[in-house]
Amino acid sequence: MKVSVVKSDSYETKVVDKAINDAVNLIGGWQNFIQKGDRVLIKPNMLTNVTPEKAVTTHPEVIRAVIKAVKKIGAFPSVGDSPGISNLKSTAQKTGILKVCEEEKTPFVYFTQSKSYSYMEGRFIKQFELVNCLSDFDKIISVAKMKTHVFMGVTGAVKNLFGCIVGTDKARFHLRMQKHIDFAHVMVDLYQTIKPTLNIIDGITAMEGQGPMSGDIINPKIIIASSDGFAADLIMADKMGFDAEAMPIAAAGIEQKRIIRLKNIEVIGDGKDEQFHFVKPHTYKSMQDTYVPKFILKLGQNQLTSNPAINENCIGCGRCSHHCPPNAISIINKKAIIDYQKCIRCYCCQELCPHQAVDLKDGLLLLLLKYLGIYK
Numbered sequence: 001m002k003v004s005v006v007k008s009d010s011y012e013t014k015v016v017d018k019a020i021n022d023a024v025n026l027i028g029g030w031q032n033f034i035q036k037g038d039r040v041l042i043k044p045n046m047l048t049n050v051t052p053e054k055a056v057t058t059h060p061e062v063i064r065a066v067i068k069a070v071k072k073i074g075a076f077p078s079v080g081d082s083p084g085i086s087n088l089k090s091t092a093q094k095t096g097i098l099k100v101c102e103e104e105k106t107p108f109v110y111f112t113q114s115k116s117y118s119y120m121e122g123r124f125i126k127q128f129e130l131v132n133c134l135s136d137f138d139k140i141i142s143v144a145k146m147k148t149h150v151f152m153g154v155t156g157a158v159k160n161l162f163g164c165i166v167g168t169d170k171a172r173f174h175l176r177m178q179k180h181i182d183f184a185h186v187m188v189d190l191y192q193t194i195k196p197t198l199n200i201i202d203g204i205t206a207m208e209g210q211g212p213m214s215g216d217i218i219n220p221k222i223i224i225a226s227s228d229g230f231a232a233d234l235i236m237a238d239k240m241g242f243d244a245e246a247m248p249i250a251a252a253g254i255e256q257k258r259i260i261r262l263k264n265i266e267v268i269g270d271g272k273d274e275q276f277h278f279v280k281p282h283t284y285k286s287m288q289d290t291y292v293p294k295f296i297l298k299l300g301q302n303q304l305t306s307n308p309a310i311n312e313n314c315i316g317c318g319r320c321s322h323h324c325p326p327n328a329i330s331i332i333n334k335k336a337i338i339d340y341q342k343c344i345r346c347y348c349c350q351e352l353c354p355h356q357a358v359d360l361k362d363g364l365l366l367l368l369l370k371y372l373g374i375y376k
Helices: 013-026 060-073 088-094 097-103 132-136 159-164 167-176 180-194 229-239 248-255 294-299 319-323 348-352 364-372
Strands: 002-007 039-044 076-081 108-110 114-118 127-131 139-149 153-155 198-208 216-218 222-226 266-268 306-310 329-332 335-338 358-362
Touching: 002 013, 002 229, 013 060, 013 198, 013 222, 039 060, 039 132, 039 159, 060 076, 060 097, 060 139, 060 198, 076 088, 088 097, 088 108, 097 108, 114 132, 127 132, 127 180, 139 159, 153 159, 153 229, 159 180, 180 248, 198 229, 222 229, 229 248, 306 335, 319 329, 319 348, 348 358
Parallel strands: 002 266, 039 076, 039 139, 076 108, 139 198
Antiparallel strands: 002 222, 114 127, 139 153, 198 216, 198 222, 306 358, 329 335
């Protein structure tokens, strides 16, 4: 299995064009993935309505480069996504992706309706409710963003497909799969259900720390490409300086024997030797994923987990309350208040807050366990 890593110094159109095409050519060329006449869905990361400079979403120039390459083959591209928060049209506009689609005369598909897709081999989910238009396309290209993620450690090509679940339907997966590893198994099942033809990761700018929305911007200046999303994500996590196979989705894929191991991946391209030291998210593990008995977890939940804590940045906008899977957040006197007895520690509030008003703070027992080296 080959994964290409190509350097790209900027988002200038010609620079990105070259980087994207070089990355794909190194793994066989566009003709190896797309054929003339194919209907192709390009799936970016459009988490919320922020500008491209925030490094939260796939940069529009990367999407432009993919659109142009698909058209050059003689295929018919469309672009689509469903952010978990914010209005879809305003998100497409703010991220610059809708403008690129209009300039390149490419349809933007609004993911609003769902239908059932079966995957009988799924470990947790054997039937997904996904955007109904997926079956209209011959090929799917996942065009992700290189970021850390407080719940999944990293988010790349595989997690990017979560956007194929329409809008707030995403919340029920957090309710059903509260353990990190269980949620990760769902992501493995989701990837196997959709099976994108090609996976590209925009790492020209990226996010470290409290990603996927509230972290800090970093500039790896690379593009990653592979036919296999798990392989692309393993190399991405490795380049970030993490234990790639320990990331929840990778660990779940390895457990299911559905992904290639890091040692068996051939990394090619002028960026193959690039190495970075991303700041880790505050937590991507959960005490629920350890040996700690469940009755102890129930008794000491607040002290054995990293808890979301509302800080002074909160303006009471209500976004966290509206999108909290267990409805554990209320807005009182223009400030978010968390009911920790209901909170499932999915960290959606931290992920989705536009004002960086949610911190993650370790409970006292968790701090002690970390200090003693029992939990890392």
